[in-house]
Amino acid sequence: MIFTVTSNGQAASGTFRMVLSSPEYHGSARGGQFAYILLPGYYLRRPFAISDCGEGWLEIIYCTVGNGTRELSGMAPGTRLDVLADLGHGFDIRATKDAAVLFGGGAGIAPLKLLARELAAAGKKVTAIFGFNRAVDIPEAIMDEIRSSGAEVLIATMDGSAGTKGFVTDALREHGCSFDYWYSCGPLPMMKAVCKAVDCGGQVSMEARMGCGTGICYGCSIMTAKGARRVCKDGPVFDREDIIW
Amino acid sequence: MVNERLSVTLAGVKMDNPVVPASGTFGFGLEMDRYDLNVLGGISLKGTTLEPRYGNPLPRIAETPSGLLNCVGLQNPGIDAFLATKVPALRKVYGGAIIANISGFSLEEYVKCCERASACGDIDIIEVNVSCPNVHGGGMAFGTSAKAAAEVTSAVKKVVKGKPVFIKLSPNVTDIVEIAKACEDAGADGLTLINTLLGMRISLATRKPLLSNRTGGLSGRGIFPVAVRMVWQVAHACSIPVMGCGGVASAQDVIEMMMAGATAVQVGSENLRNPLACKEIIESLPEEMDRLGIGSLTDIIGVA
Structure with a gap:
């Protein structure tokens, strides 16, 4: 789904927030689900927890940790981004x-x-x-x-x-x-x-370097008390007792 | 609904179109819940071994310019669970070609797995992976020597009845044609190429390799020309059919791969960037063929 950046700005030192909108999006995210965003010039998408949403829009809060997020922080309103929204299982x-x-x-x-x-x-x-x-x-x-x-x-x-x-x-x-x-x-x-x-x-x-974000590549499987689980699809939210600390 | 212009016959297996998600990029089929799988000509399932495997620790994925490295390491439930649950569950909803991708750590393991897969009526093609770069003491070791590749081929051919055996080749070799010919001479019904290219990335912050396994397999758009070259070389040197694989991301790429000599074309990493990749590629093939004056896809196989 194509979203348009409607706002993007610094929220604290090294922390930013961005609001993305699309008329096709209906604010259906649950806390803990993530948006998987394709940044121009990068091969893999980047996962961002959805921090808020409503009819036609979603918000992400992110820290600048690498080249991709640094570029994201400089994106002006009006920039169009390819987003897979509401991925993974959120908090219950x-x-x-x-x-x-x-x-x-x-x-x-x-x-x-x-x-x-x-x-x-x-x-x-x-x-x-x-x-x-x-x-x-x-x-x-x-x-x-x-x-x-x-x-x-x-x-x-x-x-x-x-x-x-x-x-x-x-x-x-x-x-x-x-x-x-x-x-x-x-x-x-x-x-x-x-x-x-x-x-x-x-x-x-949980957090992991992901491949597909949709559960098909098994690139982010962690071993849990219940066996191997994909952070992107079975998670990212897990019960505390399932995690092998 | 089937557009005959797209249909191909791969080692005797009729397929509605040549597009096949590549092993390792599509789980065991049912993980993909975003479209009706029946649009796909075939599906190459995740690499399966004799015993269940968790695979390598994280991180298993690293980005590269125009591609990615992975060292998943053959996470799978083992051949018995694969045959008992994964394949029948997929067959319930999918009528196209089911391709079982088999990996091993010894000749005996390849033989045992292929023998069991051969007995499964829901499997149409067995793809023997002699080219996984992410497991130690196996996988790629069999695919980097013509002698070892031929030994695996003739051993599995002895136990597989009634379905074609494709050998999936590694590009990490000096002369892929020599290995391809050795497989053909040993009785292979077809060849899949290429698997991933061995690569590495280093974290500037930790000053250590990014991947848990240090090295990983490079895939994605960046390797497309390498794959086209190798498919072209092998298809022109061998008479068995080839499934082309490596960096395919569009209908144009499918056509180019077929012109190089592929009868079917696998789409891998693009599924990771765009979960609808295979479906969109298949949908755009007729228009692309019209534009290029291609009547039927079978007309262009190996024309280059």
């Missing part, structure tokens, strides 16, 4: 009984933004705990949008320049939230630490 909000905590780090906040809205709309209590290196890395406007969707947002920074000093798990300890389920997306060590610190059930969104 039904797993939460009453209250959920979302743990995010870096670009991992992206799918949690959409998830927070879904959970809040379903009447669940939502607390999002986001970890950053420094205060300048926090996309404040995005934090405000997540708050206005009905979630409480807590911050942890490594240098202590905002929120709790340390990891998301330190912020959890400091605030002592009560919840019955959790969701996480971000660096593997962060998700692993959350798994260790929290006893109740949860789901994690």
Whole structure:
């Protein structure tokens, strides 16, 4: 499906957000699903978690980590991009009984933004705990949008320049939230630490270098407790107990 | 619905059109849920071995200019599960040519797998992969020597009854024609070429190879001219049919590959960029043929 860039701008140091629109797209993404975008001049598509969507548009939040994302960050409104939208299996909000905590780090906040809205709309209590290196890395406007969707947002920074000093798990300890389920997306060590610190059930969104994005090439298969699973198609969201940490 | 202008007969197997998704780029068929598979002339299923395999650790994929490297490493459920579940499930929904792609680590393993695949009525063609670059102590080792390739060919030909055996050749050789001829002399019914070219990328950040297996197989648009050259060389030196493979991304590429001498044409990596690639290529073939004054695709096989 061809989308047109409608806005693209910096949200924090090294973090950008882009809104893409297409009249053929109906805002059907679930939190945790991704858009697979073909960038001109690159052979393989790049996966981006869909951070929000509506009738005719979707939003991605991304960090500039390589040549492709650097070029993406410079794309002007009006640029047309070939996008495969709503790929993979997203988070399951039904797993939460009453209250959920979302743990995010870096670009991992992206799918949690959409998830927070879904959970809040379903009447669940939502607390999002986001970890950053420094205060300048926090996309404040995005934090405000997540708050206005009905979630409480807590911050942890490594240098202590905002929120709790340390990891998301330190912020959890400091605030002592009560919840019955959790969701996480971000660096593997962060998700692993959350798994260790929290006893109740949860789901994690995994990342992998992908080939097809649609499940046909087996380029992103990880070994799980249930056998080999494709991150792009069976995931990217997996139950915590399925991941072999 | 079948357009006879597109139909081909490949080693006795009639196909509605020459377009076949290449092994490893289309799972076991049913993974593709975006269109009716019956538009496809054939489907070459993911490489299958005697025992189940997880394959290599991640990362298995690295991008290249106009292509990609992979080191998936033959992830598959093993020949028995393949025959018991994957093939029958596909046959339920698909009437075209089902091509089983068999890999091995020893002559005995190739023979055992091919013998079992031969007994499966749902399989139309057996494609013996002697050219996988991503597994150690097997695969490509059989395809880089004329003697070893011929040994595999004659051994599997002894146990396969009633269906053609294609040998899938490696481009990582000095003289592909010599190996192709050795396979033909050993009784191969056809040849598929080319498998991937061995390559490597290095991460500038970690200063180490990007892929877990260090090296990987290069595929994609960038290898198309290499594939055309090798198909042309082999098709002109051998009299058995060739399935052309390597970098095919459009109806024009299919036609070019057939002009080089291919009777059927496999589309691989393009399925990874565009899940509708095969379907779109087949749909655009008639218009492209009209433009080029081609009445029937069989008329252009090997004209170059």
